[in-house]
Amino acid sequence: MNxxxxxxxxxxxxxxxxxxxxxxETAPADQTETTEPSTEGExxxxxxxxxxxxVIEGNDQMQFNVNELRAVAGKPxxxxxxxxxxxxxxxxxxxxxxxxxxxxxxxxxLKANDAKATDYIPESEKASxxxxxxxxxxxxxxxxxxxxxxxxxxxxxxxxxxxxxxMKGVLIVE
Numbered sequence: 001m002n003x004x005x006x007x008x009x010x011x012x013x014x015x016x017x018x019x020x021x022x023x024x025e026t027a028p029a030d031q032t033e034t035t036e037p038s039t040e041g042e043x044x045x046x047x048x049x050x051x052x053x054x055v056i057e058g059n060d061q062m063q064f065n066v067n068e069l070r071a072v073a074g075k076p077x078x079x080x081x082x083x084x085x086x087x088x089x090x091x092x093x094x095x096x097x098x099x100x101x102x103x104x105x106x107x108x109x110l111k112a113n114d115a116k117a118t119d120y121i122p123e124s125e126k127a128s129x130x131x132x133x134x135x136x137x138x139x140x141x142x143x144x145x146x147x148x149x150x151x152x153x154x155x156x157x158x159x160x161x162x163x164x165x166x167m168k169g170v171l172i173v174e
Contacts, residue, residue, distance in 0.1 A: 060085030
């Protein structure tokens with residue numbers, strides 16, 4: 001009898017492990033044309049060959065939903081940042097700032113901390129910025145359009161004070 005209980009317990013544990021691990025969420029049917037399921041850290045899909053259409057989300061836990069974006073060089077990029085949290089921008093504001101290659105992100109972040117009057121976009125660093133969204137609070141979104149002609153890896157950050165440590169990634173232009 002004891003062997004049956006052990007075997008049943010092991011079988012149940014194995015079943016639970018198999019059914020709870022490795023589940024992948026799929027996008028609702030109405031979204032499958034423009035987005036694909038992604039896990040954290042994967043690139044957001046480029047949805048058009050004529051234009052680079054990218055969407056990234058920031059939340060109340062100071063995280064972007066992806067840390068890599070991809071685009072095609074020389075084609076217009078339409079990037080939308082969605083703040084999917086609920087906290088107002090005064091306490092948990094998010095933006096997305098795309099920096100030129102080689103920009104010192106730590107130095108940029110230090111200067112951004114002191115730029116509250118310009119929504120944490122430091123005037124002294126304008127030459128290092130390719131594009132940036134507005135500072136957003138929970139439930140808001142902003143779309144920007146720009147073009148990058150040169151292939152490369154361009155860092156992006158949220159410049160709200162303290163966020164750059166967790167909210168950063170790279171835009172890979174191919």
